[in-house]
Amino acid sequence: MTQILMPALSPTMEEGNLAKWHVKVGDAIEPGQVIAEIETDKATMEVEAVDEGTVTALLVEEGAQGVKVNTPIAVLDDGSARAATPPPLAGEVRAKRGEGGRPLSQPATRPDSSPARGGASSATDPEVPAGVQMVKITVRDALRDAMAEEMRRDPDVFLMGEEVAQYQGAYKVSRDLLQEFGPERVVDTPITEHGFAGLGVGAAMSGLKPIVEFMTWNFAMQAIDHIINSAAKTLYMSGGQIKSSIVFRGPNGAAARVAAQHSQDYSSWYSHVPGLIVIAPYDAADAKGLLKAAIRNPNPVVFLEHEMLYGQEFEIPDVKDWVVPIGKAKVRREGGDVTITAHSRMVGLALKAAEQLANEGIEAEVVDLRTLRPLDTATIVESVKKTSRLVTVEEGWGQNGIGAEVAARVVAEAFDYLDAPPARVHQVDAPLAYAANLEALALPSVEKIVDAVKAVTYRS
């Protein structure tokens, strides 16, 4: 007997829906035969059998939602009497690895239906007007909605990038945009980052408002000359004549097990450059509100998303035109004992660390930086004046990092308030490893944040 397990269809997939069974109990199957269809928030894909045998049980019903990866979904009598041994996959996805290390999500034969909405509750966030209903939405759909709304609002806004149109987005962030706006405004490019980034800046210089999607920011290394030399500097070099209202966006940082070339955090790289605005949102409300603000902004914006957040659901205010101001940090949790600064996915880790610390009697204040350039120094300094302690968290490397900058500003502006030297939590000083254990060791974690807080509060 062999168990067939729920397969992972991409490096970041944790669960999926069992959309359809193509076999029933008693069927004889052979390797390569499609036995089921699985849906994720990115794509629908087929599962092929690896072994031959007879299906003796279907353990998960057709239509089941949220089936965790590696859950047994069927039992196969393959002639062996031995008990099923779980490890790796008995089912394998009919999915070819993207060439050149491109993401693995496969053609969405059926784009998912509209995002799950519901669980409405009232807003408690001070940024949200009183009485506004909250709805649940994934970061992915929040980004999509932001683009769709701004494209409806302004005919000069268009989206270009690899797989943004017919494929519906490599990570499905541009789902349905082609259908609504057509191929002139949702433009599939060849794999040519340097070229299409430059083309986008040229279009911006001549008055359009491009959204340039990089499949990941790792690939934008090929285009960095245009982001910095062409987009960021030309306003200055032209004495204010040539504007580049353009948004460069895409997933940034470490996904899961994709190794060093596909796992880099560019927060500090782009934050170094005057002329650029750099935004790195955490939740869906900021993803939507800040992306809308970015598209409307007359300056070039680097918009750093995170693949690991795309599928996460958050509450978002159900208002017609949700725009979040650029350049304002957000205190996500109040506390008097230590200030933790973070951005993007690290905010979630910081909030979890704060919960753990609260159980031990330490109240952490979590400041979500949200915009990295211009950096909201006032909010950070105000918090540190209250807590007298600072821990910075970022996914990237420490040297010349966001934490280094935050610490320098705090030391310069609130030196007399500090009761301990600032501590920085960041990726270890090495390229990110593929091996699961080394990857986990390299990246910031809740535990590392807790340890850093204990160090600066002298509780360790």
Place this chain on the structure above:
Amino acid sequence: MAQAAQKPNGKHTAEASKDELFQYYRDMLLIRRFEERAGQLYGMGLIGGFCHLYIGQEAVVVGMQAALRDGDQVITAYRDHGHMLAAGMSANGVMAELTGRRDGYSKGKGGSMHMFSIEKAFYGGHGIVGAQVSLGTGIAFSNKYRKDGKVCLTYFGDGAANQGQVYESFNMASLWKLPVVYIIENNQYAMGTAIQRSSSETHLYKRGISFNIPGEEVDGMDVVAVREAGRRAVERARAGEGPYLLEMKTYRYRGHSMSDPAKYRTKEEVEAMKTKHDPIEHVKKLLIDAGYASEEELKNIDRDIRAVVTDSAEFAQKSPEPDPSELLTDVYIEA
């Protein structure tokens, strides 16, 4: 669809009217005298940094400009003074930028390599070799997006012709039939590297073949030949048939930049170009042979142009340096 790249069909038979020839003569002479003066000011320490002179290549921009309509855009790299003057930007504004003064086109913040004029549809002036090719392709993308019938002239040199983004741009421009004309100003030396030492295929007009972009080699020292080729290319692009590639065979008389003694070529080679192929002498001869002008009339034109250039040099020295308050302006646009 794939038209073969072609060499020029021997001597051109195109004609230019008396008025046109006078115009080309004036425009080319203005560039020549302006550049001579810029070189002089550089020697006096009034112009700093990098300064790349256009002397010898004047027929290219003047001929191409004659093929354009109002609103058509131009973008180029850093050897850009000639392009700006041909586009109708003022000698005063260009010279004042060279001296780094507040009345320069970029308020003194850009310098020789970075000047722009939205009014004259001149999009720079770019310092990174080849970057303007992607940018110009993007301007053409805007033209198609807006369906406004404009064409973008995108200039680059034989050196930039080996940059990868040039071919990334060719691919998209042809794929999407963008209204762009690529003009390779082949002055035969990429800084100090002769074309045979840098390029496996030295006939650069063939560089578009695998992108289905037709190409043509043009005598870039003959302004009328340039204009005729330019018209063919521009009208094709305007008609929605996609990009076109013109390889202008030309020559720069001076070094790559002011600090380049140009020892990689012989004095005889440079002298031969100056005496046998000078683009301004060529038009002068056409004017005189046709009986359109006397030596005396042409001298008067030269005198008028010298006066314009002298005025620009004075203007550029009198204009004040930028106010220190300009240090932090134009970094961002207030949202």
